[in-house]
Amino acid sequence: NPADAAARGIGDGVWVWVTGAENDSKARVKALVTERVGKGVAFMPFHFGGWFQGETLRANYPEGADPYVLGESANSITTYGYDPVTGMQEPKVTLCQIAMA
Numbered sequence: 001n002p003a004d005a006a007a008r009g010i011g012d013g014v015w016v017w018v019t020g021a022e023n024d025s026k027a028r029v030k031a032l033v034t035e036r037v038g039k040g041v042a043f044m045p046f047h048f049g050g051w052f053q054g055e056t057l058r059a060n061y062p063e064g065a066d067p068y069v070l071g072e073s074a075n076s077i078t079t080y081g082y083d084p085v086t087g088m089q090e091p092k093v094t095l096c097q098i099a100m101a
Contacts, residue, residue, distance in 0.1 A: 004040065005033040008098060015101035017054075018044060020077030021094055027072035028054035028101050042096055046074035054101070 010016055012033040019026045028051070029044065037043050048071030050057055058066060078094045 001037050001039045001041065002033055002035060004042075004098075005031065008100070010098065010100060016098050017101050018042065018072075018077060019097045019099070020079070021096065022079050025077045026053050027051075027074065027077050029072050031098075042098060044074040045071075046091070048073055052076060 005011070010031050010033065012031060014031050015028060016031045017026050017028055027044070048067075048069060050061075050067045050070035051072045053076065054072075056070070058070070061067070075091060077096060078091045081090045081094075082088060083090065
């Protein structure tokens with residue numbers, strides 16, 4: 001959200017660190033500052049791979065299996081929490097902080 005980004009000195013397209021709530025987990029991603037995300041909310045896709053905490057993992061892929069699109073996975077910063085009633089994990093929500101990389 002533009003208000004949240006401005007408060008942190010973050011502009012559209014700059015590299016940022018998204019830090020998770022547990023285990024000092026972090027992900028290095030490019031910021032997309034948009035009104036489509038509400039104030040106090042961050043969104044990050046979890047479909048990417050090839051990086052982990054800002055480091056490339058390309059050398060670990062077998063020949064011919066290198067991803068077409070590289071990026072961080074949001075799964076690396078989510079918590080190990082679960083719903084106590086259903087036992088369902090909560091991989092799509094977590095507390096985070098965002099700062100310039």
